[in-house]
Amino acid sequence: MKLGLMVNTPELAQRLEHALEPLHDIHWVAQDETQALRLCRDMPPELLLLQLGTADRVAFSQRVMNEAPCPLLLLDLATELHTEWAFNALGHGALDVVHLPELANGSAFNPALLLRKIQNIAWLATPPQPVTQRATRTSAKRACLIAIGASAGGPATLNQLLRELPKDLDAAVVLVQHLDDKFSAGMAEWLARESTLPVRLVQAGEIPQTGVVLLAGRNEHLTVSRRGDLQYSLKPDAQIYRPSIDIFFQSIAEQWRGDAIGVLLTGMGRDGADGLKAMRERGFATITQDQSSSVVWGMPKAAVAIDAAAEVLPLDRIANRLAELCRWMAVKRNS
Structure with missing residues (x-):
């Protein structure tokens, strides 16, 4: 270069x-x-x-x-x-x-x-291998999981989004941000100072909890298992970034047995686009940030290009939409 x-x-x-x-x-x-x-x-x-x-x-x-x-x-x-x-x-x-x-x-x-x-x-611009068609959804057995991926422009964007989420959000939130792990603990503390919800780093083996925001905190991929717990892994090592947003989203599409929402925010390249599409094919709700509010409209653009996003929204509307979807899913689960 x-x-x-x-x-x-x-x-x-x-x-x-x-x-x-x-x-x-x-x-x-x-x-x-x-x-x-x-x-x-x-x-x-x-x-x-x-x-x-x-x-x-x-x-x-x-x-x-x-x-x-x-x-x-x-x-x-x-x-x-x-x-x-x-x-x-x-x-x-x-x-x-x-x-x-x-x-x-x-x-x-x-x-x-x-x-x-x-x-x-x-x-960054090199596309990963295409994903295969996913199985149909199983019935919901857990509370809703909101999975959010971000890269360039992500910290400030996540800060705004978390400030706007309601304190009674009926969902667990997991963030994957492209960032060296030396900065992860500081980012979690920084986000927690203004967030309406508690924010901390993911600990291997824990299950996402309603009303808690977890941030991937290692230079390893984050995945969710069929049991519902979060795990770190160095594999696959062919991915450019660890943690990879695609790997996390795809694990949700393959393993998560409750309701889920995938959100892809500002960032360069296309990490997360194929994973978001896998989530949509599984029947999960999917959202990308629009061009006007993105610092870098690379990852969301890639998701839009392959029809991975059910909704394309400006940043200042995403928190309200997430809250609406969570309320609707809660009613559906309890009916």
Whole structure:
């Protein structure tokens, strides 16, 4: 890939160039925001690596996405995670964030994680294998499960959605967000501060609970078993992202024995589209975010293209629609 670099010192740029140049072309290195913005316009990189470090860098990420859009990977090089800055920048459209304190403190630097993140972004548009037709639905035996997937732009979008869900929501909620697991606990705490519902990380083996929001918290796939419990797995390893939204949605289509709703939100690429279609084919309700309210209308667009979504809604209508569907399903279960 042709990479743009914007880091705080020439030494950091040199270390990154040394690690990346065998596989990637360092298109340019910017010394300040004005130069970086001009280069994004005049010599667009296939990916811009931007070092976090101040709130101004978060604002700059928004300027890049508004004025010279290009794929953006955040580098958090501080010893302590800049979780809130990272989530805000991801909300503006950055694709991912990687925590590499050893790059800045002079320690031995293993570039494998960074190279994997870059490769994931390069592969984002590659469609996964098509899903097969699913079996017909079994009768509902559990409360409703709302499964939500998001990627670029997801943290801020999820924050708004959870704020708008009612406190008496008659459903369990499970979130799969493309995010390095180092940031997962911080994201759960960040979401919980404003959510109407409690938010915490998924623990392997637990069963989703009504009125509780669970966030996938490992660099592993999340699945639901026929028993209804949540499990982590490294397989299949061919998927670009762990956790994969497709893998989670498909496990619900194959294993979940109650009511379910699949929701696919903002994100680049097409992860989640085939899984959402599998859920719809099983008879579950499916919703995607519309283009006007999406930070990146990639994953929802892919779902719309294959008729995976029964409804395409702006973000500010999704929470109310979920509550309506849950009430209707509760009446149906109790009738």
